[in-house]
Amino acid sequence: MPTTDKLYADYKNAGFVILGVDVDESRDTVEKFLKTKPLPYPIVLGTESGIPAAYGVTVFPTFVLIGPDGKIASHQFGFNESALANILKIAGLAQTAQATP
Numbered sequence: 001m002p003t004t005d006k007l008y009a010d011y012k013n014a015g016f017v018i019l020g021v022d023v024d025e026s027r028d029t030v031e032k033f034l035k036t037k038p039l040p041y042p043i044v045l046g047t048e049s050g051i052p053a054a055y056g057v058t059v060f061p062t063f064v065l066i067g068p069d070g071k072i073a074s075h076q077f078g079f080n081e082s083a084l085a086n087i088l089k090i091a092g093l094a095q096t097a098q099a100t101p
Contacts, residue, residue: 001039003081008041011093015068021046023060065091 008018020039022030023046030043046052055064059077065087067073074087 001037003079003084005040007084007088011088012040014093016088016091016093017041019044019051021049021051021057023047023052023057063087067091 004018004020008016018041020041020043022043025033025045027045027048030045034043044051046057051057055062055072057064061079063076063084064072065074065076074090076083076087
């Protein structure tokens, strides 16, 4: 989460949105966690939202980049920080963040 928190902080002014999807815990467990560690972006429950099935998520974590046109621009399965930077380039956000102080 530190990496996604930083990505959100760096790119939110450029229109970057993160939606965290929890697939394993109950609503009560997630709410208790968020009281101790508030996140700057919304978290939804995968079991209630249907998001994992809709996007074919079978590996955790999975990052899905949806472009401004609403279409999937890129996927990343598993955590790889340099690959996350690459999907930001695909979205045209890496250049935006470098241009802002």
